[in-house]
Amino acid sequence: MNKLAEDWFEFKGWKPYPFQRNTWKAIDKGFSGLLNAPTGCGKTYAVWFGIIQDYMKRRLSSKKKAAGLHCLWITPLRALSKEIFNAATVVSEDLELPYRIGLRTGDTSASERAGQKKNAPQALITTPESIHILLAGKGYADFFKNLEFVVVDEWHELMGSKRGVLVELALSVLKYLNPQLKIWGISATIGNLDEAEEILLGTQHPKATLIRASVPKKILIETILPDTLDKFPWAGHLGIKLADKILPIIEQSQSTLIFTNTRSQAEIWYQHLLHIQPDLAGVIALHHGSLGEELRQWVEQALHDGILKAVVCTSSLDLGVDFRPVDTVIQIGSAKGVARFLQRAGRSGHYPGATSKIYFLPTHSLEILEGTALRYAAFNDMIESRIPYIRSFDVLIQFMVTLAVSDGFNADILFEQVQTTHCFASITRDEFNECLLLITQGGKMLEAYDEFHKVVLENGLYKVISKKVAMRHRLSIGAIVSDAMMQVKYLGGKYLGSIEEWFISRLKPDDNFWFAGRNLELVMVKDMAAIVRNSKKKKGIVPSWMGGRLPLSSYLTDAIRHKLNEAREQVPDREMTFLQPLFEEQSRRSYLPEENELLIEKIETKEGFHVFMYPFEGKFVHEGMAAIIAYRLGRIQPFSFSIAMNDYGFELLSDQEIPVDEVIAQQLFSLENLSEDIAGSINTTEMARRKFRDIAGIAGLVFQGYPGKQVKAKHLQANSGLFFNVFRDYEKDNLLLRQAYEEVYDFQLEIVRMRRAFERISGHKIVIRHPKQLTPFAFPIFAEVFREKFSNESLEDRMNKIKAQLTKG
């Protein structure tokens, strides 16, 4: 029994849930574990009271005062860190406990950090990056020597990213310092909870437990439908046509979160809502990751206080923090996954027993299908797994330098430590040594007159001795890679947020653009900041930020294929009934495939020869599949293709006729030599080059600095594409280059999923049609702006074509 907790809950007038009591008990017995609980039902207190009870027990039993850091609490978001800090501080104050809590994030001032190091609080709430910065400081072993607990909040979110690898590596060091360290993870429901626990705690942890909070929650999903189907576009990403449909929803709700998938979409929706309903001024706000901390905190506080009717946001409000007044959620466009959709739904209705209500607003006709598919998937508990990163040598290299910057490391000990992590369980000593060679001599070969300098070996310890190298490294710690950012500030100095430098570089003074929900005019660019003032103009461009192009999850595509099959059988359902005319149009122009058929459409336009294929397997699988099909076609004759894809299918476009018939199509989807053809196709596309961008950033090839804290790295600027080229030309077997290809397999192609797709389709009947016009299925793909290139024509041939074209013109 946890006396502190029971007392405090009684004082608050609350009753603990069974999962909270179970967690207290498990911590009391010295267990580590994973707690699976939805947000908003007291998961923080479930773990927190276990920890403070442990501390109080230690204090009573030990004669000398238990000093130093006792608990590290890691969260993925600064906003969440703040929230946990507040919650924990209240407990210490209410119960007058000698348990001090500190907060350490990118926003913490230098003096506060120094204070924490000199006189450590009992608990520190922080982020994965901040821990690595602590590990880059001298004497970290002393700072962490009394550490008993590490809690990783929202572990499901961290696990699927390289930030999860940062956590794994930090834990390997902390476990080495204290083999008795207790580790607790908190995770929302994902498909692979057991794996999540094993990755966090380590395999065969002697005292591990998985606690599931069975707090039932009802979710209502409703699709917002246009008045008529024929006026609704076949393609698009904005959904703005349906904006007037959400005004009554906002009106009737206490407070509504409107989720968009990209930051530009959020900016556009925010403006548009204000435009069609000016009364919303003052009660509607905008929240996304590029806005300044101050603006975001204001919005978060206003949400808490219940003074906002609506907030247009991105994944920046996906996680953690609860906003009690929020009772309605609207998702604009595809949420791409069942888990993400349900997580967002769960941002409303936090009271025990309350119902979460979420509206789905489609951005084009075919997307309406997703509303019903989501309901089907949610009903059948089709919750996705998070795939952890493995063998992320870029993060390992960064981590090695981090340790070298502080007290230095011994290679044998570090090798043992990293082997205990899930990420590097399969690392060989050769691979580890290759990392060491990279940081000490800049590559495998020792060259004459080489002046490479980063890490040196001194008395058995790998160390950084150059102050410049150390400083640059401290500024580059982290696993989130973004483009060079530029601060956006008013003339008076007020900071609004940050925008990619390339966007600002295209603007001239007096040009205006929308940002932070305001129409701004660029005054000048000064010291890496764009200085702006408010503009009265009506029009302006909206920055488009890169990233955020997630594919549909496999569960969601399964559900969509299932629903599509029902379309043929005309199973009654609100969305399906509404979409019936679209399916009829598809049949009329081309064909509506059955579940065991693959439809291929060949269309000729003035752009060239198009082949559309519709496997319904999600964008990434389509990208890989298109590359393989292109590669296989390229064996018939040399081709250059422009490839477009969406979550439903893909298109190959060429300037020459593409010879696809039923027989050839069977061969194109054959399982024979699939592995070889996958490898071949990766080499002829840009996929690995794109993956290399993050790797180059994390491994320290491309120095980024922090937005706003950019240190001038004079004459050290080169982009990752240049590095990719020189590695490919001069150091083909470079570990980081190999990693880029491995990541293409695991994350881009989702190789397991793609193999399954090939297996499925190889048994399908191929149906080829030659429509005169684009079909409802084809149009959204045709309209995709982002295109992959494939060519096995020699550069010479391609250039000759262009030369011929130039000569003609």
Added chain:
Amino acid sequence: MQISLAGTTIELLPQRAIFLPETAVLILGDLHLGKAMHFRKAGIFMPPQSAYKDYETLHLLIQKHQPQHVYFLGDLFHSHHNSEWNQLTAFIGEHPQTMFTLIKGNHDILKAELYRQHNINVIEKALIIDNLIFSHEPLKTLPEGMINVAGHIHPGCVIRSGGRQSLRLPCFYFKDNLLLLPAFGHLTGLQILDRSDAEVFVVFPDKVMVL
């Protein structure tokens, strides 16, 4: 391909350089030699072998055109002194029949004295041949009747062809009495320029063509 600029004949070479046959002058900009080692000194693993290719190209170019004088139009050596400097000075020594002159660029921060010691003349600002003014960065003002030839920008263009195909290639770029040379060094990027009102000469591996 050959063009005439303010009365001077200029050959635009696919090796990303220009040759003036009347004066036997070879001009090339933005070599950025020493860049790989500069990165390596700062702990960034740029493969050291990546430096060799540019020397080879330049050597072949000199053999073919037999220039009396080679002008580097700025950004010859990337930043501070490093061991790759020896490679450059050895290269200069291997071509005793040719005169070498650097027209200084923003990355050329070594002392002029050092260049001169190794038989590279240094011009601080600009060189004039006939009615052409050669400078690293484009000049802000230009005397009447003169044309400016500059580097610094690393100009490139995107060419589109059928089936939504496109290629990014370096180019010579002429607009408003300014001819921009493509960067000679291969460890450089491309800056895609707006083609409106400009004459663009695309650089293919074997040939330069007007767009």
